[in-house]
Amino acid sequence: MTRQRIAILTCLTKHPGHYTAAEIFALAKDEYPALSRATVYNTLPILVEEGKLSKIVSDDATAVYDTTVITHAHAVCPVCGKWEDVFVPEVSRVIGETFGDDVPYTLSIQRICKKCKK
Amino acid sequence: MTRQRIAILTCLTKHPGHYTAAEIFALAKDEYPALSRATVYNTLPILVEEGKLSKIVSDDATAVYDTTVITHAHAVCPVCGKWEDVFVPEVSRVIGETFGDDVPYTLSIQRICKKCKK
């Protein structure tokens, strides 16, 4: 465990949510200003491997990291791009029954968020 | 309708499947050798808009175009990256009931393909 990795984990614990690598770099720099971009890119896949983050990919093909690691679905706003976690046991159940339990899947629905609806 | 667009559509009709922009460029060049890369990148979103292709995004964040346009799920092989179409009415039904009919969604499961299983 290095200072850099601790900085990345700390800032994500402080601000749970959905972030691109660039956003995590910006957040973590507040914790550890000398941090290099390459370290963020090196570290993120390691944290995913360790089960401390999950990686999701948006419809416009940018990678986003999610501090919620248990399997769940997402609602993505087609207007502002905001991600929201969505938990629908019924969907998990059907996917489990159809493909086998513990088969990893990603599900995202497109839904305009509250803010953009106004 | 230009010769270039016809070339792109023709090669995709001849070889239905799942392709990156680079792969479509290579295929379409056989139909129309003077084709430019930029034309492929211009044309693909238009074909998606027209409902002639659908766009999906892999877990490693590369865009892939699918000649099957009706809403369906995908099985992606984590070993070789191959895409397969998967139709599971039960899943569509639950998603429809939960989020409303006609809400667009993308669902992909990770499953090792037949070839890689051996």
Added chain:
DNA sequence: CAAAGTTTTAGAATTATTCTAAAAACAGAT
């Protein structure tokens, strides 16, 4: 605290995609 291994770093390199502005092709009216 010294050796061995791992991680970090800045910057260069790579890759996929978008942008640019000029040339070519197209469609509709003559």
Added chain:
DNA sequence: ATCTGTTTTTAGAATAATTCTAAAACTTTG
């Protein structure tokens, strides 16, 4: 078929996200 205005294509430059590189800085172990 020809003119005219609009759309599309093109090559190459520009951009953005990510990966690579090899040296320096850490960590860990003995």
